[in-house]
Amino acid sequence: MKPIDRVTEISAKISSMEIRGAGRIATAAAKALRDFSQTEEAKSLEDFNQRMELAADILLKTRPTAVSLSNAIRMVMKYRKDDLAAARESVIINANRFIENSEKALEKIGQIGSKRIRDGDVILTHCNSLAALSVISAAHKLGKSIKVIATESRPRFQGITTIGMLDQMGVETELIVDSAARSVMNEVDLVVVGADVITASGTLVNKIGTAQIALFAHEARTSFMVAAETYKFSPQTILGELVTIEEREPGEVLADHSRYSHVRVRNPAFDVTPHQYIDLICTEVGAIPPEMSYLIIKERLGWEIEE
Ligand code: RUB
Numbered sequence: 686m687k688p689i690d691r692v693t694e695i696s697a698k699i700s701s702m703e704i705r706g707a708g709r710i711a712t713a714a715a716k717a718l719r720d721f722s723q724t725e726e727a728k729s730l731e732d733f734n735q736r737m738e739l740a741a742d743i744l745l746k747t748r749p750t751a752v753s754l755s756n757a758i759r760m761v762m763k764y765r766k767d768d769l770a771a772a773r774e775s776v777i778i779n780a781n782r783f784i785e786n787s788e789k790a791l792e793k794i795g796q797i798g799s800k801r802i803r804d805g806d807v808i809l810t811h812c813n814s815l816a817a818l819s820v821i822s823a824a825h826k827l828g829k830s831i832k833v834i835a836t837e838s839r840p841r842f843q844g845i846t847t848i849g850m851l852d853q854m855g856v857e858t859e860l861i862v863d864s865a866a867r868s869v870m871n872e873v874d875l876v877v878v879g880a881d882v883i884t885a886s887g888t889l890v891n892k893i894g895t896a897q898i899a900l901f902a903h904e905a906r907t908s909f910m911v912a913a914e915t916y917k918f919s920p921q922t923i924l925g926e927l928v929t930i931e932e933r934e935p936g937e938v939l940a941d942h943s944r945y946s947h948v949r950v951r952n953p954a955f956d957v958t959p960h961q962y963i964d965l966i967c968t969e970v971g972a973i974p975p976e977m978s979y980l981i982i983k984e985r986l987g988w989e990i991e992e
Contacts, residue, residue, distance in 0.1 A: 688724040692717050692740045699747040699754075702841060707881045707917055708791070708815050711753035712784055714744045718761045719780035722773050730769045737762065737776070749929040750890060750955050752882045752919040756986065757783055760916075783916075790914040790969035791815060795823030798877070798912050798967040802829055806874040809834045809866070809902075812892035813843035814879020816912035818850055820967065821877065825856050832857045834873065838892060839863050840937045840952065866898050870905040880913035880966075884922035885982055887960035887975025890930070893953055899962035911966045911975075918981050920988035930955050 686694075695717040698704045704713045721740045727733035741758050748754060760783050764775035798820030802808065806824075808831060810817050824831055833851055835858060838844040844860060851858040861869060876898060882890035889895065889911055902909040919928065935942045935950035942950040960975035970985065982988050 688721050689740060692721050692743050696743050696747045706813060706815060707751040707753040707879065708787060708914060710748060710751055711757035711916065712787055714754055715757045715761050715780040715783045717744060718758065719777055722776035727769065730766065730772060733769055733772055734766065748931060750881050750931045753917050756916040787914055787916070791819045793969035794912050794914065794967050795819035797972055798910065799823035799827055801910060801965070802831060802875065804829045807832045807834065807872050809869065809873045809876045809898070810847060811836045811878050811895055811898055812838040813846040814912065816879045816914060817877045818847065820912050821856065822854055825854055832859065834859045834861055834869055836861055836863045836866060836894065838894065843892070863894050867901045870901045870907055873907050876902045876907060876909045877912055880911050880917045881955055882928050883911070883913055883918045883966060883978050884928065885979045887963065887978040889958040889963060890928050890955050891958065893956050896956040896958045899958040903962045908964045909962055911963055913966060913968055915968050915970060915981055915985040918978055918986060920982050920986050923979065923982060923988065
């Protein structure tokens with residue numbers, strides 16, 4: 686297999702969601718670029734740069750919403766461009782730094798976020814987020830008695846992955862269909878979800894269904910927390926760019942959709958939760974109000990307007 690085919694193979698796994706979740710796809714992309722940089726056979730720096738750009742481009746096109754992917758790729762691609770050996774070495778350093786930092790970030794988010802969970806709390810989560818699960822797991826490890834209500838997260842049922850993980854941790858868990866979220870909200874003390882994108886204004890883009898859960902939480906006066914590594918914040922939104930919402934195959938929603946000639950089955954994968962419905966964003970550098978997102982982008986992602 687040619688080195689670039691390996692990149693294509695990983696890209697296909699990301700597109701088909703065999704590898705999924707904003708953090709996991711970012712790490713997979715960083716690893717793919719790192720491994721590619723060691724196996725491709727460029728003879729000149731220019732050739733190397735071109736091959737790396739091609740690989741980065743293939744990975745970037747896999748899923749349009751998650752900014753974690755472009756942030757991870759941008760961080761890895763900031764390698765030294767003065768000589769071929771140094772460039773290869775620097776790709777490894779950048780990729781490993783990204784992977785290591787994201788692991789540490791998850792742990793830190795757990796430590797910080799778990800302080801917001803009280804003994805006896807009922808937590809609702811949506812989809813399958815490692816950052817949200819880190820908060821829940823840390824609270825459980827601290828010995829807090831908690832119960833988690835997990836939504837199924839139609840159409841891809843990531844909630845089943847979530848209940849599997851909670852079961853492994855030994856956390857008391859209930860599974861509900863997505864449309865039961867309002868019915869149970871009065872029993873819930875805190876909603877914890879992950880993020881695919883957080884914009885400069887603190888708006889959250891996450892798995893479809895998140896926005897209505899945030900509205901229900903707001904109406905029921907239930908706290909709504911987002912758990913997100915700082916690389917889920919989008920520098921591009923400072924420049925006014927809108928987040929692209931991925932629309933996936935109708936077959937994920939209804940297998941035999943083509944037998945209806947006048948019906949279009951729609952499958953938007955993410956939705957937008959305004960910052961007014963978010964109480965707190967728990968990152969590895971602290972628990973912040975959504976209005977502080979701009980500062981995270983400026984300070985943590987080193988984003989320059991000229992870039
Ligand atoms: C996953 C999803 C998750 C975020 C955060 O969507 O919306 O809440 O990606 O996950 P999909 P994590 O299943 O379509 O990728 O905290 O693990 O990065």
